[in-house]
Amino acid sequence: MEIKQTLNVPAKYLWHKIIESVLYDARRQTGKPLQETQLAGLKYTKTFANHQQSTLQILTLEPNQEYAYTTTTSRNAYTVRYALTAVDAEHTTLVYTEKIDSKGGLQRANDILTSFLLGWGRKRNFKKMLAKMTEEYHQDGQAAS
Template structure:
């Protein structure tokens, strides 16, 4: 899955919003308060709502430009990348990519079917989340101006 969208927010703001989530997730899994400069290469185990465990590793972290992580389970390997490009001081192009590698033919077929059935909803929800971030930025900007 790939989504590219230009947002009316500066790259540092979008980066900060992404990193807030990453730091929260890492802190919850490790029990340690972490800073951005401690995230590159970090590996930890995450437990999902269905009690499934996965190993998450931060593969790449370039402030205001790129965040990539990999999640490995006993059935799949997911690689997610957020690539940010500052268009100007108030606009950022975000390319979100998600690649999945499945272990075994039956798992690959199951994953392909699930992706077809749920992919549209996941894209829609991701775009809604981006719109909410953009809305929050402009609401905060309006509040500061008053």
């Protein structure tokens, strides 16, 4: 899945929102008070609501430009990449990509079917989240500062 969208926010603001979420998740899973500078290459075990566990590893961390991670389970490896490009001081193009590498033919078929059935809703929700971030940026008066 790939989503490419130009947002009416600076790259620095969008980066901050992404990293804020990453830090929250990493702190919750590791129990350690981490800083952005400690995230590059970080690897930890993540437990999901259904008690399934995975290994999450941060692959790329280039401030205001790119963040990528992979989540590995016994069934597949799921890689996500956020690439930010500043268009100008107030606009950023975000390219969000997801890739699933399945282990085994049956799992691959299941992942393809699931992606097909749930893909539209996931894209829609992701775009709603981006719109909400843009709205918050402008409501907070950050655009004027």
